[in-house]
Amino acid sequence: MLDFYSQFNPSPLSIKQFLDFGMNACERKSFVFLRKELPVRLANIMKEIALLPDSLLRTQSVGLVSNWYAKSFEEVLQFERSEPTQSNLEKFCSTLIHIRDRHADVVQTMAHGIIEMKEAQNIEPGMETSIQYFLDRFYMSRISIRMLINQHTILFGELPQQTHQQHVGCIEIDFDPKVVVRDAYENARYLCDQNYLGSPEIEIIEHNEMEKGQPIKIVYVPSHLYHILFELFKNSMRAVMETHQESDSIPPIKVRIVNGKEDVSVKISDCGGGIPRSQVDQLFKYMYSTAPHPSKSDVHTVPLAGYGYGLPISRLYARYFHGDISLLSCEGFGTDAVIYLKRLSDEANELLPIFNKTSSRFYKASV
Numbered sequence: 001m002l003d004f005y006s007q008f009n010p011s012p013l014s015i016k017q018f019l020d021f022g023m024n025a026c027e028r029k030s031f032v033f034l035r036k037e038l039p040v041r042l043a044n045i046m047k048e049i050a051l052l053p054d055s056l057l058r059t060q061s062v063g064l065v066s067n068w069y070a071k072s073f074e075e076v077l078q079f080e081r082s083e084p085t086q087s088n089l090e091k092f093c094s095t096l097i098h099i100r101d102r103h104a105d106v107v108q109t110m111a112h113g114i115i116e117m118k119e120a121q122n123i124e125p126g127m128e129t130s131i132q133y134f135l136d137r138f139y140m141s142r143i144s145i146r147m148l149i150n151q152h153t154i155l156f157g158e159l160p161q162q163t164h165q166q167h168v169g170c171i172e173i174d175f176d177p178k179v180v181v182r183d184a185y186e187n188a189r190y191l192c193d194q195n196y197l198g199s200p201e202i203e204i205i206e207h208n209e210m211e212k213g214q215p216i217k218i219v220y221v222p223s224h225l226y227h228i229l230f231e232l233f234k235n236s237m238r239a240v241m242e243t244h245q246e247s248d249s250i251p252p253i254k255v256r257i258v259n260g261k262e263d264v265s266v267k268i269s270d271c272g273g274g275i276p277r278s279q280v281d282q283l284f285k286y287m288y289s290t291a292p293h294p295s296k297s298d299v300h301t302v303p304l305a306g307y308g309y310g311l312p313i314s315r316l317y318a319r320y321f322h323g324d325i326s327l328l329s330c331e332g333f334g335t336d337a338v339i340y341l342k343r344l345s346d347e348a349n350e351l352l353p354i355f356n357k358t359s360s361r362f363y364k365a366s367v
């Protein structure tokens, strides 16, 4: 069955398609679409997992993740031919929730697999590139599968559909990015105060070149933008506090939100001393997570640094709907991080990895 479903390409949806479907959502149509699309997306990435270098594939952690995918694949397949009766629709919904919970810790578990592999043997040069290639595709696929599951379970799950018409599933229509900028800043600041007994202030400036004087509103997934901003604020605060331990005046973090024709850009500027140009690319690497691995500290002192996966995965969230993140550091002064989000929802298409001969040839070549 894996071979059967992996021969289909995943079908990318745009935010506009998510919206149009969600506005007058029909559970039966969603069920018929997902019972095919989810196995296609799962099978595509499971074929890539099987192509991983043995030293990684054989680790306990990757074995665990691989089993979760196989089990979830089987569970969705049970609905392949079932009638869309009310009870089957309910069973399908609870199966999706069960699958989402099973895969909650995939990121940490994969990170642990990389650590296990590093401990077991030294890394051949080509390996780092193929693991970077794989993890970018693997996490992008995971983001897309969780997006489909969230849309279905929010639209048709038990939870009473939120009355405020602003939401369609996890997409917000009339979304003010300032709200999530403040949210992410406050939460990062809380951790910063705990770690450094202080934190930089924030200044938010808006430029709406398209509708002068109007507040900037976008159609986006707030939780995705939150994930990106929380990560960037943590990094900025860490750099600023590390370089201003002694001095009593801490320079603020400046956020500029700009509404352009193609993109809405959110620039985060700090005076954290910046990093050497040669080190910037390392920040996006899964293998060279800069941060020391968090000790099993008690829950309320969540370390400011995670597994060093925050930035690469944040970039995937930005790229998922064809946006991006750019890091522009001036060593000796500070760093600008720019988040680009597609402004028009019909251009914001899912960016999905496709398993085919080219991608599998990549693995053979680089191992």
Ligand SMILES: O=C(O)CCCOc1c(F)cc(-c2c(C(=O)NCc3ccc(C(=O)O)cc3)noc2-c2cc(Cl)c(O)cc2O)cc1F
Pocket: 232, 233, 234, 235, 236, 237, 238, 239, 240, 270, 272, 273, 274, 275, 276, 279, 283, 289, 290, 291, 292, 304, 305, 306, 307, 308, 309, 310, 311, 327, 329, 334, 335, 337
């Ligand atoms: O997720 C995690 O675990 C956190 C993983 C990440 O942890 C980092 C972190 F938060 C902040 C920095 C950092 C530094 C720094 O640290 N500068 C001092 C140094 C000087 C020399 C060299 C060198 O020679 O290599 C490196 C750094 N300067 O600017 C940034 C900076 C980085 C990003 Cl992505 C950002 O959005 C804003 C920033 O201000 C580096 C990190 F790596």
